[in-house]
Amino acid sequence: MEGKTGRIVSESRNMFYIKTQNSLKGIPKKGSIFLIELNGEPMIRCGLLGKPNSGKSTFFVAATGKEVKIANYPFTTIDPNVGIGYVTLRCVCKEFGVNDNPRNSICIDGIRYAPIEIWDVAGLVPGAWQGRGLGNKFLDDLRQADILIHVVDASGRYDAEGKDLGRPGMWDPLQDIAFLEEEIHRWFWQILKRNWPKFARKVEVEKKDFSSSLADLLSGLKINKDHIMAAIDVTELDPEKPTSWSEEDLYAFAVALRKISKPIVIVANKIDVPGAEDNYKRMLDSGFDVIPASALAELALIRYAEKGIIKYVRGSSNFEIINNNALSQRERILLEKIRDLMNKWGSTGVQKAINHAIFNVSKMIAVFPVEDENKLTDHKGNVLPDVFLVPEGTTAKEFAGLIHSDLARTFIYALDIRTKKKLPSDYILKHRDVIKIFAAARKK
Ligand SMILES: Nc1nc2c(ncn2[C@@H]2O[C@H](COP(=O)(O)OP(=O)(O)OP(=O)(O)O)[C@@H](O)[C@H]2O)c(=O)[nH]1
Ligand SMILES: [Mg+2]
Numbered sequence: 243m244e245g246k247t248g249r250i251v252s253e254s255r256n257m258f259y260i261k262t263q264n265s266l267k268g269i270p271k272k273g274s275i276f277l278i279e280l281n282g283e284p285m286i287r288c289g290l291l292g293k294p295n296s297g298k299s300t301f302f303v304a305a306t307g308k309e310v311k312i313a314n315y316p317f318t319t320i321d322p323n324v325g326i327g328y329v330t331l332r333c334v335c336k337e338f339g340v341n342d343n344p345r346n347s348i349c350i351d352g353i354r355y356a357p358i359e360i361w362d363v364a365g366l367v368p369g370a371w372q373g374r375g376l377g378n379k380f381l382d383d384l385r386q387a388d389i390l391i392h393v394v395d396a397s398g399r400y401d402a403e404g405k406d407l408g409r410p411g412m413w414d415p416l417q418d419i420a421f422l423e424e425e426i427h428r429w430f431w432q433i434l435k436r437n438w439p440k441f442a443r444k445v446e447v448e449k450k451d452f453s454s455s456l457a458d459l460l461s462g463l464k465i466n467k468d469h470i471m472a473a474i475d476v477t478e479l480d481p482e483k484p485t486s487w488s489e490e491d492l493y494a495f496a497v498a499l500r501k502i503s504k505p506i507v508i509v510a511n512k513i514d515v516p517g518a519e520d521n522y523k524r525m526l527d528s529g530f531d532v533i534p535a536s537a538l539a540e541l542a543l544i545r546y547a548e549k550g551i552i553k554y555v556r557g558s559s560n561f562e563i564i565n566n567n568a569l570s571q572r573e574r575i576l577l578e579k580i581r582d583l584m585n586k587w588g589s590t591g592v593q594k595a596i597n598h599a600i601f602n603v604s605k606m607i608a609v610f611p612v613e614d615e616n617k618l619t620d621h622k623g624n625v626l627p628d629v630f631l632v633p634e635g636t637t638a639k640e641f642a643g644l645i646h647s648d649l650a651r652t653f654i655y656a657l658d659i660r661t662k663k664k665l666p667s668d669y670i671l672k673h674r675d676v677i678k679i680f681a682a683a684r685k686k
Pocket of ligand 2: 298299300311312318319362363
């Protein structure tokens with residue numbers, strides 16, 4: 243692509259690419275067990291955002307196990323941290339009565355852990371879209387996110403800039419939710435505004451397809467044609483006359499596009515702090531879809547489990563102390579407080595938030611492909627080797643294409659391993675389907 247438009251897209255792509263490579267240092271490489279790569283596409287990317295000191299890095303470490311700096315002062319994180327977290331689902335191994343040996347995921351006690359990429363970025367302050375605080379840096383770091391988790395400090399102890407106000411209840415976290423949405427919307431709007439005059443003229447003069455052209459322009463933001471068409475539907479703007487759109491129209495379009503392409507899940511973090519529960523309830527009363535969580539409690543459990551002091555399975559509602567002697571009285575009290583919290587809320591909320599983001603909000607489903615329909619293996623003999631996360635509505639043939647582009651071309655039918663029924667190319671996959679793809683021999 244030529245000119246300013248092309249430069250912006252490709253620059254952001256390059257920058258992102260380089261960062262990903264750096265940040266992924268230390269994580270197993272492509273092809274190893276952790277990275278799901280469907281036809282070269284990176285795995286789902288989930289961005290954590292929120293004001294400074296809200297607990298993003300704590301959530302990140304709890305979810306990924308990767309050690310990064312956590313501290314009680316604003317802008318502890320500047321460069322993004324990238325790690326691998328997991329969504330969890332009931333594995334099909336028990337149902338089929340097999341001992342699996344997963345390749346691209348993990349199975350513990352019948353729970354399958356499918357990897358996703360998690361990004362922890364710098365704190366966001368009001369006016370960031372105009373360059374305040376660390377400016378657009380963290381927004382740029384979130385360009386390739388598929389979904390955003392807004393980590394809110396529900397304790398209300400820190401102001402909009404992350405400054406410690408000394409005690410909980412001094413700040414209204416509902417303000418944080420409103421400001422963050424506005425920041426993101428203005429960021430989108432600014433990108434559109436910057437490119438609009440030239441883009442709109444070009445679409446009209448050259449009679450280009452609006453959605454495809456805009457998808458080209460915004461591909462660096464991981465926005466595709468479907469997102470754009472849906473945003474047009476919602477706003478009822480005329481895609482054939484983009485030069486006639488007013489600034490307000492463009493803002494409405496930016497808002498719709500953001501909601502569709504990068505949905506935000508709200509986490510009421512620090513729910514362990516007295517007073518946070520009231521704020522959480524106020525968020526619910528205001529109509530927000532919120533998951534209460536204590537990233538700190540999850541992190542504590544993970545650390546004790548790593549040391550072999552407790553047995554804890556991520557996302558579960560309880561834990562078991564297996565080495566009581568290793569604990570001081572203070573630690574025992576702390577752990578019992580965490581247990582009370584889990585009893586009350588069902589879990590620490592961290593895993594629940596991730597699962598909610600991927601399955602309920604992003605509407606992904608998990609599908610298990612196998613090559614041998616009897617042994618449920620791949621050609622190397624790994625039982626139930628992979629689980630792939632794909633968008634709801636994916637057909638059997640599209641799924642084949644995600645595994646390998648050749649497979650979509652040579653697709654004959656898929657076999658439902660549960661029912662042994664043949665599935666046609668347009669069969670819409672269901673969550674936890676186990677399938678084998680039958681394809682014609684490849685022509686030379
Ligand atoms: N009580 C409580 N404290 C928490 C929780 N999560 C994080 N914190 C504390 O909040 C402070 C900030 O945590 P960080 O994870 O560094 O926050 P951040 O959002 O990454 O901050 P920046 O990188 O500066 O934007 C630390 O003192 C954490 O221990 C929680 O669930 N409960
Ligand atoms: Mg941080």
